[in-house]
Amino acid sequence: MKPNGTSLNTRSNGHHPAYDLLHDVTVDEMGDDHVASSIETPLRDDAFDLSDEAKMDLIEGHFRHIMNILGLDLTDDSLKGTPRRVAKMYVKEIFSGLNPAKKPQAALFENKYQYNEMLVEKGITVHSHCEHHFVPIIGRAHVAYISSGKVIGLSKLNRIVQYFAKRPQVQERLTVQIANELKAVLETEDVAVVIDARHLCVSMRGVQDVNSSTVTVHYGGKFKSDEATRQEFLRHVSEPTAAL
């Protein structure tokens, strides 16, 4: 019995059926329009009660079931290892960033050089997956910060991007999660993140537009309040990358 004492015209979640219908339609549209419901990745409290091994065993079984339903012959040499491979890839690789234990620990250094200008790390590879279709999002991230007295190793910027990318994602959320992590680690609001990415769910299905890419931005602190700072960042991002 629900706290309001009524079970008439409600489902197990306590919503009126009309609400659920509306909700279902909205959720469907959200999925196809790639709208995120929150900044935090929606994870349950028990998300890590199972070990990685247990998760892989379960996913392997379920993926085998999906392949069977599709009519694929799992005794075929080429296919029989696929359920295990997919399970391992999900847990250990492409969705490993769901686990907070995998978050890169960024060692902070004192800013000995008194370098208080902008630092831009551009062209960071982004390989993520759309949470609405579970197909790849492929692109580049450009991140920048102005040191508040702390700096981190350059490779840590890449690792932070990759950690949040290794989740079922929505590009807007990925952008904000990276920005928030940089703000927390670097102890400054002066952070900028731009992601330019292609969504395979847009190019290989749905509207099947192979040429469009999606740009999302997050500006904090001076990048938000100071036009010159923002323009400087965008100038660096648009310049050709240095040749090796």
Ligand SMILES: [Zn+2]
């Ligand atoms: Zn999608």
